[in-house]
Amino acid sequence: MTLPDTMQGLVCREDGYSGRSEGPTIENLADWVSLESLPVPQPSGRQVLVKVGLANINPSDLHYIKGEYGQPRRKGVPAGFEAMGTVVAAGNDPAAQRLMNHRVAISVVKSGSGAWATYALTDASTCVPLHPGLRDEDAAALIVNPLTAFAMVRLAKEAGAKSFVMTAGASQLCRLMASFGRDEGLTPVAVVRREEHRSLMEGLGAFVLNSARDDFPAMLKQMIGECDPRILLDAVGDEVSAAIFGSMGRKSRWIVYGKLSPTSPPLPSLGQLVFSGKRIEGFWLTEWLGAASPDQRREAFETVQARFVSGAWKTDVSEVMPLSEAPDRLAAALKGMNRGKVLLRP
């Protein structure tokens, strides 16, 4: 197959970090990336080139294009960490060659070329060959959310928790964690801000709290009494998160993995940290994947794929948008993100 010389991609407008920390929201995608025609990258060594079928949009992508993520932007290089597609070219390394013509899910490494483009470049090690029964929509969102859900629920289980609390509790990620947590024998607690999310999350087996209701303090107390969660998986980082952590039992851990709130609560009191032995830490999938053994990674990839194939998990998609329309329309479409993922089709 002959590849074209050029492709379309949504490329970063700036280099490096912004120095700000505004969170994963955008008013206008064109503020941060522009649609450009650029050369198709050439894979070498262990690299593979993937013709993108569907690309995903995660909060980490929005942090990244705004210069607020854990790795620096590269001006002129396409953004986008996650996609599914077909391997159409590979470096000389056998690990890359073996993937030729395979349908894969990918996450793009730092040295690669992003997934919001006709072609993406990444390392063979980040490719997950796909089960034929897996839908393209599930494949496009196979890595970031599902592996994060797998890793954080397992972390809660290995910490000996019987229950864990999730803020932004109706997000796609929390839906995955709720059903997986339940299947692993834990009680998921979803903290939501809209009553319309209650039945959805209860249907997944979660205890649901609405932090926007006047009875939230009483419901929080009841939940602590019934569920005794010792792990808080927090995507928000606001006063509500702090109140939940403050009400949790001894040796509880507040695990931050996102920051939807623009402001931060004060550090918890001496008593929380010293006398109750609680702690505050972060979770980053990139770090987890780097620290995991090959066996742990294999189990994780097999587990998440099997859950989608069996129907235990499903990626809710609100819209599949042509890449070329994203600069004008993506920001508005993301405002409805709680109803489902927006995917990009190059």
Add this chain to the structure above:
Amino acid sequence: MTLPDTMQGLVCREDGYSGRSEGPTIENLADWVSLESLPVPQPSGRQVLVKVGLANINPSDLHYIKGEYGQPRRKGVPAGFEAMGTVVAAGNDPAAQRLMNHRVAISVVKSGSGAWATYALTDASTCVPLHPGLRDEDAAALIVNPLTAFAMVRLAKEAGAKSFVMTAGASQLCRLMASFGRDEGLTPVAVVRREEHRSLMEGLGAFVLNSARDDFPAMLKQMIGECDPRILLDAVGDEVSAAIFGSMGRKSRWIVYGKLSPTSPPLPSLGQLVFSGKRIEGFWLTEWLGAASPDQRREAFETVQARFVSGAWKTDVSEVMPLSEAPDRLAAALKGMNRGKVLLRP
């Protein structure tokens, strides 16, 4: 020996917790405890009664009498966690009987009767029989600060740190940690607020930073470059602590063990916790002692006592005050605490 029926003690004026968190400072000791005559406690089982020679005053005592510590006050029962003295009565248990007439250092258990009194009641397990070469002043302060210093420096070493930072860096505890840390092969960094403490801490082998100076940000940067500390041992919990933690390298740990500041900084940013893998936790000696094996405890007690006997450590005492004068004079005497310990003599 016949014991008297009654004794003098500084007893708590209130029960339980205050619900506030003002920190370990007092304007007037009589606001919190009163000097009273009360029955001499009777030991039973594994308990021992100790005739107090010198009792110590630690920040934890001040937290306790104010109702801000990790265990509730008991109205009418003497305060005071730490002392040295002689075992003058013991319960029937051989572990207690073996200590009769021994000179010991003690920390008082929750069910005991405090050390700010003529006699203190505690469990045999908390008594440390004393080396004859140990001065009474060192014996009265043998447990709380020295064991905390031992445990926290070892924690830094076991975490693989080459260096650790101490706030309130000229305190008695930090003096112990500086010389012990140096002897364990680590570089101690003392953050002080007065220039007069520089030579003292440099003399103990510490890198010294003065957070009150205009050049603090530049000195902080230089220190991070030279020492690369990954452990922050924090007794203050203010904006300076947060700035130090923010400048420290990947996977650094902010370990809170005290709270001298009445206000708290906001939680660190997403980047600090998630992308840099840092975490925030607490240290409590009571918890550490409870989790330590008998061998670990024995090594800890032997190490700290040997350091005092050899002269590697010394407790600086600014005043030995009669117990009866404490209600009127203690608060003023504590204002000079950085010059040395105030001890109580019943």
